[in-house]
Amino acid sequence: MRLFHDTCPACRDGVACDAVPRRVMLGAAFGLLTAPAMAQSVASGTRSIAVRRVQTGDSFRGVYWRDGRYDRDALHRLDEVLRDPGLDEATPMDPRLFDVLHQVQRRLGSDDMWDVISAYRAPESNAARARESRRVSRVSLHMSGMALDCRLPGRDSMGIARAAADMQTGGVGLYRRDGFVHLDCGPVRRW
Template identity: 40%
Template structure:
């Protein structure tokens, strides 16, 4: 698990697109024009920050600069904004879920990330979090889609996921560890052994 600091990320963002940039507007327009692209993501956080990313190059390989941007976006904002290199397959899963939901909805919808990477200290402080949570390893995200129940997100994920799907009252947990599912806010996810 590679950790990186804000300074490292900011130094590596020369090729990135940020809100207000023409490249960012072009990326957002591209996403809206092709809602079924499984190589791009539109993510938001509760504070209103968002990222639009095409994380695979034309050959299908991961674009490392975009994975870096997405990993930084998924940082633990509750623990000193610490980040790790997120598992790129998580972005494939999120893009597939987003693409499936866009096909049903008729237009792309951003995924609201309520939790991405979590530091071990932050994870330990959460009441119902698994001790070996996939969030700690950069393998998981908790997401919402405005206008859709968590069960709709879980259903979309069930068609494309080989990992964990957790259904909660206000969000859906998605990870790329092993196939398993659970439901209900009071129920903890099964403890995986990494």
């Protein structure tokens, strides 16, 4: 498996990044985060998530943020779980995506494990999917580690999509027929 941790958004020269507030401020300056999302992003405490990659059965359950910063080891494990299973290739996932999952899950009052149908997609994988379906964007945020398609056991996709859209923390796509929701940490939009 190939991992590209030298460009990890939470690390700098192999040292856990303490500049997360600067990243959050830059995101806010470019309109990528709303004020409530920004306030929560810089708040102290812990944040945790639980995800299971449907195709591989790989999972992560634990804290990814503590003491005012992202946990580098947890992010590396999440990168591996959310890798492109067809090519066995991982990329540094944008940690703000985990904040989106965490916030939506809190809003829904759930502590269940997210089932992840699609997360990181290598450009080759995304191009192949785009040739098969017009619903797949050729410039998908999946290729940047900023998006995933997921479902939460016991919750309908419409309820998840509504909660995420109300929070306005990124893109929300409802795929009701397929039973999943697309969540990303890009610009606020819905489909």
